[in-house]
Amino acid sequence: MTAMWKRAHSGDAGSSPFDPSRLDGEAAGNIVADIAARPRLHPHVITFANEKGGVGKSTLAFHVAVALAHKGQKVIAIDLDRRQRTLERGLTYRQGTATNLGIALPSPIFSVLDHPSTAVLYQTINRLNAYAHFVILDAAGADSPIFRRAVAMADTLVTPVNASFLDLELLGHLNPVTGVPERAGCFGQTVASLREERLAREMGPIEWVVVKNRVRSAEKRHIGRVDEALEKLAIAHDFRIGQGLTERVAFRELFQFGLTHLDLGLIPEMIRPQQSSRQEIASLLDDLNLSFGKWERATAAAKPAARVLRRARQDFRAAISNAL
Numbered sequence: 001m002t003a004m005w006k007r008a009h010s011g012d013a014g015s016s017p018f019d020p021s022r023l024d025g026e027a028a029g030n031i032v033a034d035i036a037a038r039p040r041l042h043p044h045v046i047t048f049a050n051e052k053g054g055v056g057k058s059t060l061a062f063h064v065a066v067a068l069a070h071k072g073q074k075v076i077a078i079d080l081d082r083r084q085r086t087l088e089r090g091l092t093y094r095q096g097t098a099t100n101l102g103i104a105l106p107s108p109i110f111s112v113l114d115h116p117s118t119a120v121l122y123q124t125i126n127r128l129n130a131y132a133h134f135v136i137l138d139a140a141g142a143d144s145p146i147f148r149r150a151v152a153m154a155d156t157l158v159t160p161v162n163a164s165f166l167d168l169e170l171l172g173h174l175n176p177v178t179g180v181p182e183r184a185g186c187f188g189q190t191v192a193s194l195r196e197e198r199l200a201r202e203m204g205p206i207e208w209v210v211v212k213n214r215v216r217s218a219e220k221r222h223i224g225r226v227d228e229a230l231e232k233l234a235i236a237h238d239f240r241i242g243q244g245l246t247e248r249v250a251f252r253e254l255f256q257f258g259l260t261h262l263d264l265g266l267i268p269e270m271i272r273p274q275q276s277s278r279q280e281i282a283s284l285l286d287d288l289n290l291s292f293g294k295w296e297r298a299t300a301a302a303k304p305a306a307r308v309l310r311r312a313r314q315d316f317r318a319a320i321s322n323a324l
């Protein structure tokens with residue numbers, strides 16, 4: 001065993017100048033102070049964040065936002081990734097689908113944060129609906145000042161991970177031989193520092209849920225090992241584990257229509273939605289352990305159906321069927 005390997009796995013920062021209370025040079029206390037200085041938000045904030053890119057933050061944010069709207073909740077969705085705009089695009093396509101099919105789809109109201117500042121984020125929430133039940137924040141997959149604020153604002157923080165030790169490293173490191181958790185990963189450290197500061201200011205906890213995504217049943221043995229590691233990390237870093245979504249082509253294909261499996265039952269003459277996919281989305285929501293606001297059917301049913309040519313509607317429906 002080389003000295004370098006030992007050092008890398010010992011969890012000993014040694015003479016490294018790394019200060020865990022400073023996040024990329026910014027004190028965690030200042031980030032939380034920036035949030036604490038603003039009027040308390042009425043909606044429950046759910047932030048989807050992980051410093052790892054491409055793990056499914058936007059996919060899960062989209063499904064949770066739509067699932068909450070299906071429950072009659074007033075939902076605001078804000079895309080913090082102003083370059084990719086995945087969440088915004090999905091929800092825009094959803095509006096187009098509703099129009100093309102002439103149906104009402106329960107939907108969040110949404111926006112992109114065009115300027116990455118805390119003031120603009122709060123203004124955007126209040127402009128969209130200060131009295132919404134939920135705000136969904138979809139963060140870009142890299143650390144930045146607005147990324148840290150979105151984490152600091154979270155009542156519920158959702159972190160998707162793929163079943164890979166590479167992804168788990170960002171949460172925390174486990175000794176590969178003993179399996180003992182040794183130190184926080186970069187994102188785990190960010191969450192820990194911001195949680196500590198929130199606690200010191202009595203701002204209420206950040207409920208952290210790590211959700212597996214793109215799980216493939218063919219990888220059972222490997223997933224068993226990843227599950228074991230996740231359970232150890234969950235104790236060490238105080239998060240819950242959500243079951244998440246399996247790998248399904250339909251999750252990708254339905255994006256271009258802004259649809260989830262929950263919506264398929266609302267489309268006349270559409271094939272029956274797969275029960276297992278609907279169940280996965282329902283379980284994802286259950287795992288977040290949210291309390292729901294007063295149920296208001298009017299929110300979901302208010303939109304009048306658009307008048308659409310029968311032929312155009314048939315073509316559109318056929319395209320959705322092809323995607324399933």
Ligand SMILES: Nc1ncnc2c1ncn2[C@@H]1O[C@H](COP(=O)(O)OP(=O)(O)OP(=O)(O)O)[C@@H](O)[C@H]1O
Pocket residue numbers: 052053054055056057058059060081084086139140141213214215245246247248249251252
């Ligand atoms: N459960 C799933 N089944 C199949 N494909 C999925 C699933 N979840 C996500 N994907 C696909 O994985 C890719 C990355 O997903 P997504 O864009 O949601 O990740 P992200 O974490 O938001 O990425 P970024 O860090 O770039 O913002 C996309 O192609 C998406 O369609």
Ligand SMILES: [Mg+2]
Pocket residue numbers: 057058059081084086138139140141
């Ligand atoms: Mg994204």
